[in-house]
Amino acid sequence: xxxxxxxxxxxxxxxxxxxxxxxxxxxxxxxxxxxxxxxxxxxxxxxxxxxxxxxxxxxxxxxxxxxxxxxxxxxxxxxxxxxxxxxxxxxxxxxxxxxxxxxxxxxxxxxxxxxxxxxxxxxxxxxxxxxxxxxxxxxxxxxxxxxxxxxxxxxxxxxxxxxxxxxxxxxxxxxxxxxxxxxxxxxxxxxxxxxxxxxxxxxxxxxxxxxxxxxxxxxxxxxxxxxxxxxxxxxxxxxxxxxxxxxxxxxxxxxxxxxxxxxxxxxxxxxxxxxxxxxxxxxxxxxxxxxxxxxxxxxxxxxxxxxxxxxxxxxxxxxxxxxxxxxxxxxxxxxxxxxxxxxxxxxxxxxxxxxxxxxxxxxxxxxxxxxxxxxxxxxxxxxxxxxxxxxxxxxxxxxxxxxxxxxxxxxxxxxxxxxxxxxxxxxxxxxxxxxxxxxxxxxxxxxxxxxxxxxxxxxxxxxxxxxxxxxxxxxxxxxxxxxxxxxxxxx
Ligand code: UD1
Ligand code: MG
Numbered sequence: 135x136x137x138x139x140x141x142x143x144x145x146x147x148x149x150x151x152x153x154x155x156x157x158x159x160x161x162x163x164x165x166x167x168x169x170x171x172x173x174x175x176x177x178x179x180x181x182x183x184x185x186x187x188x189x190x191x192x193x194x195x196x197x198x199x200x201x202x203x204x205x206x207x208x209x210x211x212x213x214x215x216x217x218x219x220x221x222x223x224x225x226x227x228x229x230x231x232x233x234x235x236x237x238x239x240x241x242x243x244x245x246x247x248x249x250x251x252x253x254x255x256x257x258x259x260x261x262x263x264x265x266x267x268x269x270x271x272x273x274x275x276x277x278x279x280x281x282x283x284x285x286x287x288x289x290x291x292x293x294x295x296x297x298x299x300x301x302x303x304x305x306x307x308x309x310x311x312x313x314x315x316x317x318x319x320x321x322x323x324x325x326x327x328x329x330x331x332x333x334x335x336x337x338x339x340x341x342x343x344x345x346x347x348x349x350x351x352x353x354x355x356x357x358x359x360x361x362x363x364x365x366x367x368x369x370x371x372x373x374x375x376x377x378x379x380x381x382x383x384x385x386x387x388x389x390x391x392x393x394x395x396x397x398x399x400x401x402x403x404x405x406x407x408x409x410x411x412x413x414x415x416x417x418x419x420x421x422x423x424x425x426x427x428x429x430x431x432x433x434x435x436x437x438x439x440x441x442x443x444x445x446x447x448x449x450x451x452x453x454x455x456x457x458x459x460x461x462x463x464x465x466x467x468x469x470x471x472x473x474x475x476x477x478x479x480x481x482x483x484x485x486x487x488x489x490x491x492x493x494x495x496x497x498x499x500x501x502x503x504x505x506x507x508x509x510x511x512x513x514x515x516x517x518x519x520x521x522x523x524x525x526x527x528x529x530x531x532x533x534x535x536x537x538x539x540x541x542x543x544x545x546x547x548x549x550x551x552x553x554x555x556x557x558x559x560x561x562x563x564x565x566x567x568x569x570x571x572x573x574x575x576x577x578x579x580x581x582x583x584x585x586x587x588x589x590x591x592x593x594x595x596x597x598x599x600x601x602x603x604x605x606x607x608x609x610x611x612x613x614x615x616x617x618x619x620x621x622x623x624x625x
Pocket of ligand 1: 154156196226229249251345346347
């Protein structure tokens with residue numbers, strides 16, 4: 135293999151151009167096509183990360199349609215990309231002219247051209263294309279694929295000696311040419327000097343009246359320069375997104391690849407078909423994922439954790455041996471051995487300490503639980519710190535919002551709070567303190583105290599028979615009373 139940037143070679147020699155100025159009309163979207171996402175990443179981010187993987191010295195992205203949106207997205211990615219603006223989309227050749235102008239001088243070495251809407255293309259494939267290009271000494275090396283249905287693509291025209299002599303666009307092809315199944319993926323490696331010279335010679339002599347980049351192949355052949363194809367078996371990597379159906383298709387294939395990769399790395403995925411894992415998620419061997427689970431964003435999971443079934447987690451950090459069942463969560467941290475769910479909702483800022491618990495029908499927001507702290511049943515805990523080893527009783531509501539502002543609550547270490555409590559924030563319950571069932575805690579509770587807010591229990595004997603005569607409850611109570619008695623008792 136010759137030197138390629140990916141294998142530690144002269145990275146300074148490669149300039150990448152990513153074409154992303156096209157309209158994407160068939161998406162029928164107010165969002166730029168290249169900003170639609172699969173695997174939690176925009177199509178453009180997939181393309182730019184693939185290019186970054188070969189260590190190009192410069193990367194230029196050609197933007198045009200929905201330019202403000204696309205520019206903002208590029209800036210947000212922070213990938214050191216030069217933008218070239220193509221005001222009017224006059225074809226792929228014109229887009230490359232604009233990219234070269236944005237670079238100033240025609241670069242040295244090799245130019246790698248890719249598309250912003252081809253998301254499955256990998257850095258490895260680009261490195262192989264570059265290696266082939268450099269090893270063969272070709273002026274142009276086209277990444278091609280053999281498709282069962284080549285319609286719509288530019289066809290690779292070879293001569294009797296099987297050498298590539300031209301690329302013919304679908305609209306410009308004749309019957310014989312249309313039958314060719316080898317297509318231009320649009321991705322190619324070109325000698326920079328030749329490219330600079332060739333794009334200046336392009337003419338819009340075709341069905342669309344555009345400057346076709348593909349015409350540089352014919353120009354190279356005319357100049358007696360060698361042209362070749364690098365045929366890619368994995369045709370998914372050459373597929374672009376034009377509409378929502380393709381977006382879904384490629385999204386599913388990306389997911390199939392990601393789940394397969396994690397299974398190879400020792401993750402148990404019971405049902406890969408109903409498990410969705412974003413590109414940036416990080417898993418560890420011996421994680422188990424049950425059906426119907428989506429791990430999104432920058433979620434990370436440590437060894438021995440079990441997630442699912444039917445769980446969606448975005449940007450959640452999950453410690454070793456944690457168990458998360460039927461849960462929806464985002465921007466949260468789940469400690470080692472902690473347990474969550476079934477039917478829990480973890481909102482941003484929630485942190486569960488080691489062996490802690492957020493149980494059934496519990497919503498937590500910006501709640502920090504110490505090690506072993508538990509909120510097991512039917513509660514809302516928001517803007518609260520719950521100390522190590524504390525247990526919050528069933529049906530507790532942290533009233534964090536006074537209608538205008540949010541306030542914080544603190545529950546001390548090893549506190550035991552009763553069922554059906556309301557903690558009216560801001561309020562603090564001391565270390566080791568107890569609260570009685572049904573308490574509305576409005577004032578701070580000192581460490582070690584028992585607090586209760588309900589009055590002493592009062593019992594009125596015979597109240598049901600007197601006030602609800604004839605009801606099932608009265609009958610169950612066992613005493614039949616006359617209407618008169620009932621009326622009297624009711625007064
Ligand atoms: C192009 C190729 C075709 C190839 C196919 C692969 C040409 C002439 N044809 O055709 O051989 O089989 O891709 O998908 O190159 N773009 C710009 N500015 C423009 C025009 C296009 O940035 O003025 C960008 C688009 O955003 C897109 C890419 O270039 O990412 C390809 O453009 P598209 O219009 O889809 O070209 P095709 O007709 O599909
Ligand atoms: Mg296209």
